[in-house]
Amino acid sequence: MPTNPLYQGPQGVSNPNAYWSLPHRCNHNHDLCASRRFSMDNWAKLSSGLASLNIGQNAGKLAKGLGTQVQQARERFGAVAPEDITELPQEYKDLEARVDALRAVHLNVLRITKTYESETYDYPTQIQESLSEFSTNISHTVSNFAASNLKGTSLPAPPQSPPPKSIHKTLPHALGRATSSAASTLSTGPGAQDEARLIKALNAVAAGYEKVGEARLGQDEHIRQYFLQPWQATLNTSIAVAMKARQAVKTSRLELDSAKQGLKNANPTRQEQARLEVENAEDDLVQKTEVAISMMKAVLENPEPLKNLNELIKAQLIFHSTAAEALSSVQGELEELSVAAEGDYRKSRDH
Structure with a gap:
């Protein structure tokens, strides 16, 4: 895959940092240009520092990941020229x-x-039907619980009620x-x-x-x-x-x-x-x-x-x-x- 050419600014300027520092860029908004110069200089220093680190394999992966995050942040904040982004x-x-x-x-x-x-x-919402179902289920549960717990005692066990018939709700x-x-x-x-x-x-x-x-x-x-x-x-x-x-x-x-x-x-x-x-x-x-x-x-x-x-x-x-x-x-x-x-x-x- 061919690599992109480095960013070429107007009038043959090949260094992005140099281009950002050209006087004509600051004629209209000195604060904005100063902020951009500061951002570009610091991104360059950070990238250079990451590249020059002499560290082990695991730390190298960490530095590589950090470098990727730095690159993503630079692109997000517009600190990278479109020509410097691989197509x-x-x-x-x-x-x-x-x-x-x-x-x-x-x-x-x-x-x-x-x-x-x-x-x-x-x-359809059927409140009465829901209450009826609820009471039927409670009655079945209570009667079966009583029948189970009264086994082996002198008290007569109530008859177990059949389980409630399930209905389809369509x-x-x-x-x-x-x-x-x-x-x-x-x-x-x-x-x-x-x-x-x-x-x-x-x-x-x-x-x-x-x-x-x-x-x-x-x-x-x-x-x-x-x-x-x-x-x-x-x-x-x-x-x-x-x-x-x-x-x-x-x-x-x-x-x-x-x-x-x-x-x-x-x-x-x-x-x-x-x-x-x-x-x-x-x-x-x-x-x-x-x-x-x-x-x-x-x-x-x-x-x-x-x-x-x-x-x-x-x-x-x-x-x-x-x-x-x-x-x-x-x-x-x-x-x-x-x-x-x-x-x-x-x-x-x-x-």
């Missing part, structure tokens, strides 16, 4: 943008579809329970024979909603298993690995530019060592960039997201088809009942 290949930058977009797609879709992880996402199941309860109320009340058609209709609606509710549970389970889990896995594995490889490239690029800065500020006895450090940093950046490009291509070529989206739509299609079939059957029965009821009503009005 990464255009292919790499294009792949970065595409992977960022793919990651955003996964995050945005996941934020919504995680709704399917909860059974109650369309369930909107179709709630509608099914409501219509079934209404049918039961009418069938045990006075005039049940006169309400036979309405009772039959309510029972048909309850049965239909039960089928819809079961289909919705099946849809949610399919989505959790074949969409949410692999979708999340792609985000946490291949995309995350590619992001980690990109971070390694960023660190390597900072190390290279830090080494270049060290070469510029190295004293004559350190020139050869500093030059070798730049060459090693260049080789490291080339290698890490190639690895990151390979990983990002693998992420973008992976067909898994398309397969996952297909499973999401397939699950919803099966659910809506099943729901449509169940409700169509119920509607046909209700149509017959309503036509018969309307005919009887007209006859009664004619007499």
Whole structure:
């Protein structure tokens, strides 16, 4: 990988520090230029000091890491000319943008579809039902506790109550329970024979909603298993690995530019060592960039997201088809009942 040329200022000025100290730069804002001269001089001294340290391997790694942090800080505060920042290949930058977009797609879709992880996402708030469930659970727990602790004593043990029946908390199941309860109320009340058609209709609606509710549970389970889990896995594995490889490239690029800065500020006895450090940093950046490009291509070529989206739509299609079939059957029965009821009503009005 070719190294960038050192920064060339206007009018053939090759030394950035010299350029920053030119009088024409300070004509408008003396304090700003003085601050920049101070910052550049101190960054140069710090980089030179780090480069000239004669320390062991572990401490050398520490100094290298510190040099990278210094380089990053210099870039953040605008103390490095754009020409002194190593340019990464255009292919790499294009792949970065595409992977960022793919990651955003996964995050945005996941934020919504995680709704399917909860059974109650369309369930209406039912305070009375919750209180009834709570009291039933307490009664079951207390009776079983008493029966267990009174064994072997002279006191009669109360009969153990059966465990409360679990109910599915979805909107179709709630509608099914409501219509079934209404049918039961009418069938045990006075005039049940006169309400036979309405009772039959309510029972048909309850049965239909039960089928819809079961289909919705099946849809949610399919989505959790074949969409949410692999979708999340792609985000946490291949995309995350590619992001980690990109971070390694960023660190390597900072190390290279830090080494270049060290070469510029190295004293004559350190020139050869500093030059070798730049060459090693260049080789490291080339290698890490190639690895990151390979990983990002693998992420973008992976067909898994398309397969996952297909499973999401397939699950919803099966659910809506099943729901449509169940409700169509119920509607046909209700149509017959309503036509018969309307005919009887007209006859009664004619007499």
